[in-house]
Amino acid sequence: MTVHNLYIFDRNGSCLYYNEWNRKKQAGISKDEEFKLMYGMLFSIRSFVSKMSPLDMKDGFLSFQTSKYRLHYYETPSGLKFIMNTDLSVSNARDTLQHIYSNLYVEYIVKNPVVMLGQSLDSELFGSRLDSFIRALPYYSPRAA
Amino acid sequence: MSRQANRTTDSKKMNSELFTLTYGALVTQLCKDYENDEEVNKQLDKMGYNIGVRLIEDFLARSNIGRCQDFRETADVIAKVAFKMYLGITPSVTNWSPAGDEFSLILENNPLVDFVELPDNHSTLIYSNLLVGVLRGALEMVQMAVDVRFAQDTLRGDNVTEIRMKFIKRIEENLPAGDE
Numbered sequence: 001m002t003v004h005n006l007y008i009f010d011r012n013g014s015c016l017y018y019n020e021w022n023r024k025k026q027a028g029i030s031k032d033e034e035f036k037l038m039y040g041m042l043f044s045i046r047s048f049v050s051k052m053s054p055l056d057m058k059d060g061f062l063s064f065q066t067s068k069y070r071l072h073y074y075e076t077p078s079g080l081k082f083i084m085n086t087d088l089s090v091s092n093a094r095d096t097l098q099h100i101y102s103n104l105y106v107e108y109i110v111k112n113p114v115v116m117l118g119q120s121l122d123s124e125l126f127g128s129r130l131d132s133f134i135r136a137l138p139y140y141s142p143r144a145a
Numbered sequence: 146m147s148r149q150a151n152r153t154t155d156s157k158k159m160n161s162e163l164f165t166l167t168y169g170a171l172v173t174q175l176c177k178d179y180e181n182d183e184e185v186n187k188q189l190d191k192m193g194y195n196i197g198v199r200l201i202e203d204f205l206a207r208s209n210i211g212r213c214q215d216f217r218e219t220a221d222v223i224a225k226v227a228f229k230m231y232l233g234i235t236p237s238v239t240n241w242s243p244a245g246d247e248f249s250l251i252l253e254n255n256p257l258v259d260f261v262e263l264p265d266n267h268s269t270l271i272y273s274n275l276l277v278g279v280l281r282g283a284l285e286m287v288q289m290a291v292d293v294r295f296a297q298d299t300l301r302g303d304n305v306t307e308i309r310m311k312f313i314k315r316i317e318e319n320l321p322a323g324d325e
Contacts, residue, residue, distance in 0.1 A: 077205055077287050078201055078202060078205060078286045079286075079287075101206060102207070105202070110199045117198065117199070
């Protein structure tokens with residue numbers, strides 16, 4: 001049971017926020033490249049999923065999993081994208097990502113007029129609140145996995 | 146899964162008079178700062194836009210409304226949910242264009258103008274023009290380019306206050322260029 005890392009992208013594809021908690025293997029490329037790679041993949045998955053779906057979809061792409069981890073995806077109608085990687089025991093992190101959006105991002109970023117929207121978030125308040133929220137999650141446990 | 150400390154969804158109720166009077170003070174100051182009404186209208190629109198692009202996030206987080214399928218649904222959400230949530234009124238949606246890309250919001254009682262009487266020398270001032278900017282900014286954030294304007298205003302002698310909204314286009318999401 002663990003949370004590996006979290007990305008927040010804006011609708012233009014810039015990475016607003018990144019943090020990691022229990023990530024044993026790094027990508028071996030610069031963070032900027034990793035963000036672009038991640039966003040590019042998400043962008044493709046979204047279009048893939050919507051084109052391949054035999055039915056109209058409500059939520060679209062939700063998550064994928066590999067043998068080792070699961071990627072959870074939540075997108076707001078305003079195009080913000082929240083991505084969290086966890087181990088396989090976390091089956092659904094939608095509520096968690098929604099909570100991060102409505103109780104942390106909106107409260108500490110959108111309602112803070114000195115934070116420019118669309119730039120990387122260096123608000124300490126947001127960072128520390130998010131960190132303690134993640135650490136308090138029932139499936140957060142850095143030793144496992 | 147715990148849903149700890151979820152924010153209460155009911156909005157904090159505030160006396161709307163404080164809001165109305167603050168808005169009035171803002172308009173008054175703008176009228177002092179700028180020579181002509183056109184410029185005041187423009188500034189109000191600009192401020193509204195900046196409010197709208199942030200307000201939409203608050204709105205989406207609170208209302209849990211997903212993406213709208215068409216402009217009619219958008220109109221409903223604006224009138225019945227958003228106006229209700231932030232101004233405590235529910236404008237009626239009327240005058241649909243045949244193509245369904247244009248409609249009017251009729252405001253029975255615009256809370257912004259509760260204590261206002263426009264003097265004769267401000268006949269071109271669009272007093273509540275902030276709302277126009279808010280609507281435009283908020284919709285732009287959900288990929289809709291919309292033209293918003295006051296078509297009628299009781300402050301300027303019309304029978305009703307009417308905001309006309311015209312859908313221009315969907316703003317497409319683009320993959321950012323490989324090297325920025």
